[in-house]
Amino acid sequence: MEPKTIKKIGVLTSGGDSPGMNAAIRAVVRAGFYYDIEMYGVYRGYEGMISNDIKKLESKHITHVLERGGTFLKSARSAEFRTPEGRQIAYNNLKSHGIDALVVIGGDGSLTGAHLFYKEFGIPAIGLPGTIDNDLSGTDSTIGFDTACNTAIEAIDKIRDTATSHDRLFFVEVMGRDAGFIAINAGIGSAAAAILIPEKKMPIEHLVDKLRIRTKAKKASNIVIVAEGGKSGGATEIAALVSKHLPYYDIKVTILGHLQRGGSPSSYDRLLASKLGVAAIEGLLQGKYDVMAGLINNKVVYTPIKKAIVDDKSVDEDDFRVAKILST
Amino acid sequence: MEPKTIKKIGVLTSGGDSPGMNAAIRAVVRAGFYYDIEMYGVYRGYEGMISNDIKKLESKHITHVLERGGTFLKSARSAEFRTPEGRQIAYNNLKSHGIDALVVIGGDGSLTGAHLFYKEFGIPAIGLPGTIDNDLSGTDSTIGFDTACNTAIEAIDKIRDTATSHDRLFFVEVMGRDAGFIAINAGIGSAAAAILIPEKKMPIEHLVDKLRIRTKAKKASNIVIVAEGGKSGGATEIAALVSKHLPYYDIKVTILGHLQRGGSPSSYDRLLASKLGVAAIEGLLQGKYDVMAGLINNKVVYTPIKKAIVDDKSVDEDDFRVAKILST
Amino acid sequence: MEPKTIKKIGVLTSGGDSPGMNAAIRAVVRAGFYYDIEMYGVYRGYEGMISNDIKKLESKHITHVLERGGTFLKSARSAEFRTPEGRQIAYNNLKSHGIDALVVIGGDGSLTGAHLFYKEFGIPAIGLPGTIDNDLSGTDSTIGFDTACNTAIEAIDKIRDTATSHDRLFFVEVMGRDAGFIAINAGIGSAAAAILIPEKKMPIEHLVDKLRIRTKAKKASNIVIVAEGGKSGGATEIAALVSKHLPYYDIKVTILGHLQRGGSPSSYDRLLASKLGVAAIEGLLQGKYDVMAGLINNKVVYTPIKKAIVDDKSVDEDDFRVAKILST
Amino acid sequence: MEPKTIKKIGVLTSGGDSPGMNAAIRAVVRAGFYYDIEMYGVYRGYEGMISNDIKKLESKHITHVLERGGTFLKSARSAEFRTPEGRQIAYNNLKSHGIDALVVIGGDGSLTGAHLFYKEFGIPAIGLPGTIDNDLSGTDSTIGFDTACNTAIEAIDKIRDTATSHDRLFFVEVMGRDAGFIAINAGIGSAAAAILIPEKKMPIEHLVDKLRIRTKAKKASNIVIVAEGGKSGGATEIAALVSKHLPYYDIKVTILGHLQRGGSPSSYDRLLASKLGVAAIEGLLQGKYDVMAGLINNKVVYTPIKKAIVDDKSVDEDDFRVAKILST
Known part of the structure; x- marks a missing residue:
């Protein structure tokens, strides 16, 4: 497509926040400045686009944000934007600022x-993939996923200390919505006895058998990772089921929760966000519209948004196989 | 009291584990070696004393344990030890190893x-005070308390990232049993909107009013710290009550849970554990029995165990006052 | 002294920065607001007082600073302020803003x-004690000291990994100017083979003997902590001397450097800074001038500045004794 | 090649240690057990092969090592192994244990x-790629590289606190031998003003000009990342050169040093080490000899060792371009 002339670009973060969003915003803005574009921040996602919460960004706005979790542009979910009327208002607001691209x-x-x-x-x-869930195609990793995995294993390392000291069985629930990416990484990374992910059904009897065998083998600690979107429920439900079969076990549940969304981004997420931020601006200038910029095999790739969303990205079968080998 | 001759000392960890227990064991054992005493590890607390799970410790057992969370001697709660018969068996086992002191x-x-x-x-x-709850008299701080506070604020810092990005109200539950020490430290340390501790009753209306006022003042984030042993319930219960009064708030709950018990001990807990470990051995050699070694104003103090347990140690009134001033 | 009426207070940070300074500023400002005082930030320490870099502070300036290292008011050393003329200019500037107290x-x-x-x-x-060196009397701990100790042991924990893997001897230099507080805490907390502090002369032959004995005893790792202000030089100099006596050792040097000054403050430093910040404002309102607010045995104490500075605070002899016992 | 029958496999770590080596050993050993192979640990690398420091490994040896930095098998450099005689002795020792593969x-x-x-x-x-330097072909990342980058940016984040507070210019030297991978990642991840890597010559005048321009633009902090193997010297040398041109700058140098080699491995390095550990055993069983197992685009790839070593892997040109755009 013949690129349109772009003078003013708006940037926004929307949906659940993820570590590295600030780094991505910074890269978008700084790359914009590099190409002599005026940059505008749309606050609170699409909600701010409708309420016209839009400000011109300067260098000072993006100073010392790279290393911070969350998003200084804030985020929200907007019901109104899902209506054509809402989107019309949003469009009018963008136009009133002269914003050419998003x-x-x-x-x-x-x-x-x-x-x-x-x-x-x-x-x-x-679009840029900003979510800890890693559930978008068109990129090896989404911005925030690596940090969330690190946060999860650091928390589980702490839980393992107490699990081992007391010979307890812990069920730890990690985030990921209906994707098991954080669970599989955290599970392999924390030597979990078992990993329950939405993509795979594991009969409770198998899990119980596995735990029984490990107990006989005197494995030092038993940690089971449960993805929040699991078919048989979260960690609380699974633990209750297991405890019926293993009444003598000292079973505890920890739901890691929202701390997985925060924290200073990892080196990888900073690099990913920085590269994709530049790629977003350069893509727009080259006429790449309605696409998501991602990184595949360390190269920038532009994928049509519809494809990035619809395509099924699922946990690597081989990762699951490795997890099984290492937990026996 | 005229000190008895002591040649062999047993060391054990019991009850909930806390970060720094390993550092304390190491210091006890190394100080024992320094004074030419044979040192024995009693595994799994009193349970191991009854089941005779007792081993002579050598230098290699305490190598690289100082910096690790948990307790390599493991811990457990023993019902049998609460009976005179259980204690008689335990005593016989100690004697069979020639253990003179504990x-x-x-x-x-x-x-x-x-x-x-x-x-x-x-x-x-x-005795040495090993608990994250800080609920023992005779010492300014218990071994593990400082680390637990650091773990709590690091987690809350992450939660704040996402709270701020979404203008959410978070109720974060911290440990401490029926003591509010972790809550008050974590609350002041994380600029909490309010801190609910077992020692103080706060009517739900006051809390709701405070949150309303802060919202009007557009405070950047609203985090309420709830001690687990609170009179009106934990974070889940309080959040439910508040949400009735503030139905338009986006309210989330995170229960930090057992990760507060683990992790590498802080510098302070390593120093505290090291000093008290030496003090334990030197106390025994000086005939100080039935006491707990603690650190008050950075000096070793020996307090009768009954006094250390029974005395009421409660959250500093001035800390509570400071928390109030800083959250308005 | 009869307290003067105070309506406007200026706050500044000066000298080397330390973690928790931001938390202290926040507490000072928030306490000021609580007592209906106008608060002013003096930027870049006394330098800004002379160049009139002074701004009225509002709530937004202290949002999300508590958890950040460094000082948002910035710091500097000012030669001009050491002259009577410089101080006169500074005074005139304060007066021009109507600032009553500092x-x-x-x-x-x-x-x-x-x-x-x-x-x-x-x-x-x-005054409030803000330095990682802990070399002020009138307070058990200075703001930033606890965090610096944590930073040091976390770094040394990493160094120990590689020291142990290679059976190397590491000399690690920590900060503290002419005080050995960080060194002694980091040394005990990292199971150092030896700790060299300015307060104690250790002949190089003693150190060499100690390292020889440990090597024979096959101690798993040999880390020597050297305070930067040591009488026989820093880590580089000591390592060079030792390597002459132990030519077959694989010796490495790491100078931790300025990373010890930064980082998010620990729970303890946040609490300390918060309490002292409130104490500063309340002290001024009560007519306590020319004093430093400190925390002794967890109680606020006001010490004449001249005494806080001149008094010799030195490393606890018992800490040194404990370090010796634990490293044999 | 027709796979030989393999019953006993030896595993060793050699050269500079890296975080994740323990996770890799664990995965190798556990995968070996899964395929009913006896596993042997060769201690201290090739040195231990020559001195016959070889032990049969059991499950207990690899318990709780996954999360620890360093290598419990220890590492060393062996001059003797470089001689044919040394290798003959090593071979005989392996045979004496019946070890079939390595x-x-x-x-x-x-x-x-x-x-x-x-x-x-x-x-x-x-072979498995275990080095923080990331300078091996045949794998996107070497085991330990990701952790080293995280360690570097966490340290630089702390340094930035103090750099910003004092408006200082910091030269921070990172590891990487003659490769700039850590430098480029840490530089982009820490918003560095400039990144000096061995692969690119940057005339000192360009660097000075860049710093001058940034100072005029009042960039909040100036951090220059210098790779240790740089053509114009390390951070100390570069800083000295720059200070001649910018005498009024307050310039400091920090050499991060060996702390970059240690620490608990990141989630990514744990996953990488786990997958490659399994791939090593499965490769041997499938007759893949004289190769290095690596991960390219998340798939296991076996590359002839000679190719993995000789091939030039160099910093991505696009990463360098991105760094430039983001630092202007």
Whole structure:
């Protein structure tokens, strides 16, 4: 497509926040400045686009944000934006600032918004994968996923200390919505006895057998990782089921929760966010609209948003096999 | 009291584990070696004393344990030790190894065991305060408390990232049993909107009012710290009550849980554990029995175990006042 | 002294920065607001006082600073302030803003400035101990010291991994100027083979003997902590001397350097800074001038600045004895 | 090649240690057990092979090692192994234990040893890339690289606190031998003003100009990352050169040093080490000898050792370009 002339770009974060969003915003803004573009921050995601909470960004706004968790542009979910009327208001607000193009950082819902907006109003829009869940195609890793995995294993390392000291069985629930990426990484990384992910059904009897065998083998600690979106429920439900079969076990549950969303981004997430931030601006300038910029095999790749969202990205079968070998 | 001749000392950890227990064991054992004493590890607390799970310790057992969370001697709660028959078996086992004296590291229940054992069998016993709850008198801080506070604020810092990004209200539950020490430190340290501790009753209306006022003042984030042993319930219960009064708030709950018990001990806990470990051995050699060694104003103090347990140590009123001033 | 009426207070940080300075500023400002005082930030320490870099502070300035290292008011050393002419200019600037009183956060040089300023112009001034060196009397711990110790042991824990893997001898230099507080805490906390501090002369032959004995005893790792202000030089010099006596050792040197000054403050430093920040404002309101607010045995104590600076605070002899026992 | 029958496999770590080596050993050993192979640990690398420091490994040896930095098998550099006589002795020792095959974890020197050993004695040998330097082809990342980058940025984050507080210019030297991988990642991840890597010559005048421009633009902090193997010297040398041109700058140098080699491995390094550990055993069983197992685009790939070592892997040009855009 013949690139349109772009003078002013708006950037926003939407949906659940993830570590590295600030680094991505910074890279988007700094790359914009590099290409002599005026940059605008849309606050609170699409909600701010509708309420016209939009400000011109300067260098000072992005100083010392790279290393901070969360998003200084804030994030929200907007019901109104899902209506054509809401989107019309949003469009009018963008136009009132003279904003030519958009960079949207978020998960599948957020990118869907960008896609719709492009379709309906022809606004050049590009998405960046910002979610800890890693459930977007078109990129090896989403911004925030690596940090969330590190946060999870650091927490589980602490839990293992007490699990081992007391010969306890811990069920630890990690995030990931209906994807098991954090669970599989955290599970392999913490020598878990078993990993329960939404993508795989594991009959409770198998789990119980495995735990029985490990106990006989006097494995030093028993930690079971449960992805939040598991088919048989979360850690609390699984633990209750298991405890019926293993009444003499000292069983505890920890739900790691929202601390997985925060924290200073890892080196990898900073690099990923920085590269994709530059790629977003350069993509827009090259006429790449309605796409998500991702990193595949360390190269920038632009994937149509609809494809990035719809495609099924699932936990690597081989990772699951490795987890099994290492936990026996 | 005229000190008995002591040639062999047993050391054990009991009750809930805490970071720094390993550092304390190491210091006890190394100080024992320094004074030419044979050192024995009693595994799994009093349970191991009854099941005779007792091993002679050498230098290699305490190599690289100082920096690790948990306790390599493991810990457990023993019902049998609470009976005179159980204690008689335990005593016989100690005698079969020729063990003259005991160092017990743990919380109030563990120290009570040491006290009873001394009373009934005259075994020189000294206690060290090993608990994250900080609920023992006779010491400014218990071993593990400082690390638990650091773990709590690091987790809350991460939660704040996401709380701020979404303008959410978070209720974070911290440990401490029926003491509010972790809550008050973590609350002041994380700029909490409010801190609910067992020692103070706060009517739910006051809390709701405070949150309303802060919202009007557009405070950047609202985190409420709830001690697990609170009179009105834990974070889940309080959040439910508040949400009735503030239905439009986006409220989330995180229960930090057992990760607070683990982790590499802080510099302070390593120093405290090291000093008290030496003090335990030197106390026994000086005839100080049935006491707990603690650190008050950075000086070693020996307090009768009964006094250390029974005395009420409560959250500093001034800390509470400071928390209030800083959260308005 | 009859307290003067105080309506406007200036706060500044001066000298080397330390973790927790931001938490202290926040507490000072928030306590000021609580007592209906206008608060002013003096930027870049006394330098900003002379160049009139002074701004009224609002709530937004202290949002999300508590958990950050460094000082958002910035710090500097000012040669001009050491001259009477410089101080006169500074005074005139304060007056031009109507500032009635000062809170100075820093080390001995910074507090001396506050003392002089009070003496010469009668401006109510109170100091807070902000330095990682812990070399001020009138407080058990200075703001930043606990965090610096944690930073040091975390770094040394990492160094120990590689030291142990290679059976190497590491000399690690820590900060502390002419005080050995960080060295002694980090040394005990990292199971160091030896600790060299400015307060104690250790002949190089003793050190060499100790290392030889440990090698024979096959101690798992040999880490020697050297305080930067040591009488026989820093880690590089000591390592060179030792290597002459132990030519077959694989010796490495690491100078931890300025990373010890930064980082998010520990729970203890946040609490300390928060309590002292409130104490500074309340002290000024009660007519306590020319003093430093410190925490002794967890109680706020006001010590004349001259005494806090001049008094010799030195490493606890018993800490040194404990270090010796534990390293044999 | 027709796979030989393999019953006993030896595993060793050699050269500079890296975080994740323990996780790799664990995975190798556990995968060996899974395939009913006896596993032997060769201690202190090739040195232990020559001195016959070889022990049969059991489950207990690999308990709780996954999360620890360093290598419990220890590492060393062996001059004797470089001689044919030394290798003959080593071979005889392996045979005396009945060891059929070898897994060598280390950098290029270590893998060269495995290659030679295979060539000369026909012992099936497979290598795993264990080095923080990331300077091996045949894998996207080497075991330990990701952790070293995280360690570097966490240290630089702390340094930035104090750099910003004092408006200082810091030169921070990171590891990487003659490769700039850590430098480029840490530089982008810490918003460095400039990154000096061995692969690129940057005239000192360009650097000085860049720093001057940034100072005029009042960039909040100036951190320059210098790779240790830089053509114009390390951080100390560069800082000295720059200070001649910018005499009024307050310039400091920090050499991060060996702490970059230690620490608990990141989630990514744990996963990488776990997958490659399994791949090493499965490769040997499938007759893949004289190769290094690596991960390319998340798939296991076996590359001839000679190719993995000789091939030039160099910093991505696009990473360098991104760094430039983001630092202007």
